[in-house]
Amino acid sequence: MSSKVDRAIEAHHSYKERGSKNTAREYRRHIRQFRDYLRGDVDGVESGCDADPFDCHAGHVEDFYQWMLDEGYAPSSVRVAHAALGDFYEQVETYGDDGRRGFPTVVVDVDPTENATPERLDGMHSSSKKDVEGGDKPLTRDEVSELVDNVPAPTIRNELIVRLLYQTGMRRSELVRVKLDHIDRENRRITVYGKKTDESRTVWYQSSLDWHLTQWIESERDAVFNAAESDYLFPTRRDEMMSEQTVTDVVTEAAENADLQETIYQNRAGQSVRRVGAHTLRKSFGVHFINSGGDISFLMELLGHENIETTKENYLKYSEKDLRESVARHGPSV
Structure with a gap:
């Protein structure tokens, strides 16, 4: 050994x-x-x-x-x-x-x-969120806004975390690995790298994030102990890179504060599995993208899925109402 x-x-x-x-x-x-x-x-x-x-x-x-x-x-x-x-x-x-x-x-x-x-x-x-009816359902846009309004301190950083997860559909493992030089602020795009691969994809964010990014990068981030030694967007006082668990804690605490949290089921270890977590924002991004008319093949690329069937299985089921209404408006009637 x-x-x-x-x-x-x-x-x-x-x-x-x-x-x-x-x-x-x-x-x-x-x-x-x-x-x-x-x-x-x-x-x-x-x-x-x-x-x-x-x-x-x-x-x-x-x-x-x-x-x-x-x-x-x-x-x-x-x-x-x-x-x-x-x-x-x-x-x-x-x-x-x-x-x-x-x-x-x-x-x-x-x-x-x-x-x-x-x-x-x-x-x-044991059960998973997918096995429980509605267990992995997305947030509404109003609920996402409530989540943002109820993040714990430090507010600027944690608002940015929630907004980035929602606007880009990144996984939490990808978010913590974003480096400053991965962000193109002029074109509002971010190069995203997976946890175990050197392959990348590009995601985009909205202009509503400009102020938060500027405030964090040019002011608030400098107050973090390890910021000067870190290349990452989110360093901490202990490490050059934030942990994935911290991202989850930010989202779940905001959900508790906003009274959006609920227990979906108890797992076999006796632990409560809650509805709202970091992945819920990724789910919400995908469903809202489809509901707003986004192409599912584009969504597959944005989410980093290797197979479009994965995208269909996880996102179309919550968009059925919108798809049905779209067919009623635009489908042929002969």
Whole structure:
């Protein structure tokens, strides 16, 4: 086993301790257990997988989850392990390129948790927002305005986050990776990069965002501790780049403040899954784009979908009324 793995686990533990010592301890336990599982150093595994956490794939991860279930771990524990490993690989990706914050210099080509999900395993199936009627429905335009009006402090930054998500349809993982030089303010366009790819696409925003971008970039952003050392649009006082969870927290708190939040269902871990999150703004962008007469093939490009069927499945169902009215107005009658 590479000593880099142990160094990365301890660096990750130190990083998480700043937020919650209990979470850090629990995450480290699961990450170490995964490391030991790959080596064959846990009960019920006769031999190792000839891999370590820096040289494994999604199949190893799902086998680990299945081993946990077979050993009697509750589904909620498996989900915590999934969260722990996903966070571990995210921080390794962030700090491992140049060995910052105590992490060893290491490159992980593919996050093995990205295509591994506990929900595919027996005994792990649970509802999703899509399974619950109306669970993934978009906000109305008035509700988006209410969301903007009720963001928590810092107001300028958080209004900009909500407006950007809504006006561009970006994923939260894409938003936090936007750099200053990705933004063409003259033409109101942003080059967007995915979480695990160098491929890009272009999104556009409206003139109503000009003031917020100018205020943030030229004034408010400079007050952030790491702004001078960061190339990213949204640095924080701790890191050069905002975390995806912070984006979610901004949106969900604004929804609570605006009295727009509601619990869709309780998952098997006993956690409340809420209607309004960062992805809700992406959903709202897409549906409002279609309802305003936008072409679905253009929407596919704007959202970064590889297949137009994905766009149709997720966005046309909430536009059926508008499509029906459009056919009534413009369709042939003979």
